[in-house]
Amino acid sequence: MEVLRPGDPSEIGGYRLLGRLGEGGMGEVFLARTVSGRPLALKTVHRDLSLQAGFAERFDREIRTSDRVRGAWTVSVVDFSAPGAAPQWLATEYVAAPSLADWVHRHGPLPVPALRCLARELAAALVTVQAAGVVHRDIKPANVLLGRERPFLIDFGIARGVGDARYTQTGAVIGTPGYLAPEQATGAVALAEADVFSLAAVLVYAATGRGPFLGAGEEVQLPALLYRIVHDEPRLDGVPQDLAVLVGECLAKDPAERPTAAELHQCLTADTAGQGVGEWAAVVPAALVEDVARREGELARLLTSPPALPSPPxxxxxxxxxxxxxxxxxxxxxxxxxxxxxxxxxxxxxxxxxxxxxxxxxxxxxxxxxxxxxxxxxxxxxxxxxxxxxxxxxxxxxxxxxxxxxxxxxxxxxxxxxxxxxxxxxxxxxxxxxxxxxxxxxxxxxxxxxxxxxxxxxxxxxxxxxxxxxxxxxxxxxxxxxxxxxxxxxxxxxxxxxxxxxxxxxxxxxxxxxxxxxxxxxxxxxxxxxxxxxxxxxxxxxxxxxx
Incomplete structure (x- = not known):
């Protein structure tokens, strides 16, 4: 987390800002809090996007779609901006934990027990998402948080209801390169099977530190990467052999050949039953436990700092x-x-x-x-x-x-x-x-x-x-x-x-x-x-x- 920069607002939507969590093409993400003490991840939308015709309707639809997903592995929508507000924003529950992308980048692949437990937990999360009739469409390492009690699947910013195909633009590539399903890479409508593909790609990253269509330390241009996703076989070297078989099935080019999220979870539960894979908190690296404790301590200090006086209306x-x-x-x-x-x-x-x-x-x-x-x-x-x-x-x-x-x-x-x-x-x-x-x-x-x-x-x-x-x-x-x-x-x-x-x-x-x-x-x-x-x-x- 970064400190607020000069020129950053002290509050948005009535929620006091405590620091910066990140930024991207859509906007910026801040750590915020209510005076009653609840931490929030508050995401703002770039003004140029919010001014686009029809954006407010799409933004509202995304929020309502995301809010349908409730489960132990997801964060809930807390609040969001009124129509016409500037900037437009969305506040969700905040988890004081590193992302899978951040952790693997700094510490390397997860140990095998933690990897298998991560696979089972994320599969359970995906079952929850699909039970709500939602397709996430952007499952990637940066959208997986390694929490104290379990991993969390976050950021449904481009999620869609399963029945909302009319809102998916044919020919538009939506998602994160490297973790897209082939149908997403070609701009086709992405259904629930696309999330299974992306989840498997995330597991490859957790096991090896790279995506399934990249070599170690390799960087390729976007067109070449999309071509590999559509035509090449995934690279599963470094993935435990028993898990590699299941991951390979999930990375099938044809969506109909992939297991469902429920089938994936069932297989992972059966596969880990005799391998001593315990609960998440028991199998994660000690360094991760210490990292989360440090973040929680920092969060507690921020939350207990004296509140600022309210801004004028x-x-x-x-x-x-x-x-x-x-x-x-x-x-x-x-x-x-x-x-x-x-x-x-x-x-x-x-x-x-x-x-x-x-x-x-x-x-x-x-x-x-x-x-x-x-x-x-x-x-x-x-x-x-x-x-x-x-x-x-x-x-x-x-x-x-x-x-x-x-x-x-x-x-x-x-x-x-x-x-x-x-x-x-x-x-x-x-x-x-x-x-x-x-x-x-x-x-x-x-x-x-x-x-x-x-x-x-x-x-x-x-x-x-x-x-x-x-x-x-x-x-x-x-x-x-x-x-x-x-x-x-x-x-x-x-x-x-x-x-x-x-x-x-x-x-x-x-x-x-x-x-x-x-x-x-x-x-x-x-x-x-x-x-x-x-x-x-x-x-x-x-x-x-x-x-």
């Missing part, structure tokens, strides 16, 4: 856009686990987002899940994190006291929260009663109560209590946060949570601190949640003033 095609990174949906870690960066994907209401999503835990057995998202945890009283009698939220300061405090602050030249904001605000959302209970908790009514007092920028101004019950266990998954006023705009205010704890004092999880939030007053007595968390599943979209 920008206008995209006449629509006001509030950066989503101006606030956070917090997620306490699962019981019995140490505090960890929250895992969340939510979208802002102030800008048109492609999707809004909340990940939540159903209980301690859901190891990879996290607890439900809570959009704004702001309330407080005089001791910055205290509670009123019986645990009830402290009431707002009387109007006369608020007016006096505001007048005093104004007289000193300080920027103060307008008097129209002072008071108690509340709202109730439906929760997520129909969630699967694994990737998202099944919850009932989701209530948020915010109390704001008169204060100047830099002072503690209020607190908020979220209450949301998990239907299975009855646990309250909400958090309470103290709020400091950070910035006042014409009709919105920015706050930072300075303390945080579970609303249920008996709860064992922890709530993170330091989240930034943006509230916008859309009309007197009505406040919209316009930043990250505003459209969280089941949360209230607006808060109204309580009498």
């Amino acid at each position: 920008v206008r995209v095609s006449g629509v006001a856009s509030v950066p989503a990174d101006a606030s956070a949906a917090s997620f306490p870690p699962l019981p019995s686990t140490p505090p960890a960066p929250a895992v969340a994907v939510v979208s802002g209401a102030g800008w048109v987002s492609g999707r809004g999503r909340v990940w939540a835990a159903a209980g301690a057995v859901a190891v990879l899940a996290v607890l439900a998202a809570f959009p704004l945890r702001l309330l407080m009283d005089g001791d910055r994190d205290g509670r009123g009698d019986g645990g009830a939220p402290t009431q707002a300061a009387p109007a006369s006291a608020s007016a006096s405090a505001s007048a005093s602050a104004s007289a000193s030249g300080a920027v103060v929260l307008p008097a129209s904001w002072v008071g108690a605000w509340s709202g109730t959302g439906p929760g997520t009663p129909d969630a699967d209970g694994i990737t998202r908790a099944r919850t009932g009514a989701f209530s948020v109560t915010v109390t704001l007092n008169a204060a100047a920028v830099g002072e503690v101004v209020g607190r908020q209590v979220s209450e949301v019950r998990e239907l299975v266990t009855g646990r309250d998954l909400g958090c309470t946060e103290a709020l400091e006023l950070r910035q006042v705009r014409q009709d919105s205010a920015v706050f930072v949570a300075v303390t945080s704890h579970p609303t249920d004092r008996a709860a064992t999880f922890e709530c993170p601190r330091g989240n930034l939030y943006v509230l916008t007053m859309t009309q007197p007595g009505r406040v919209a949640l316009e930043s990250e968390g505003a459209q969280s599943a089941g949360a209230p979209e607006v808060l109204t003033r309580r009498n």
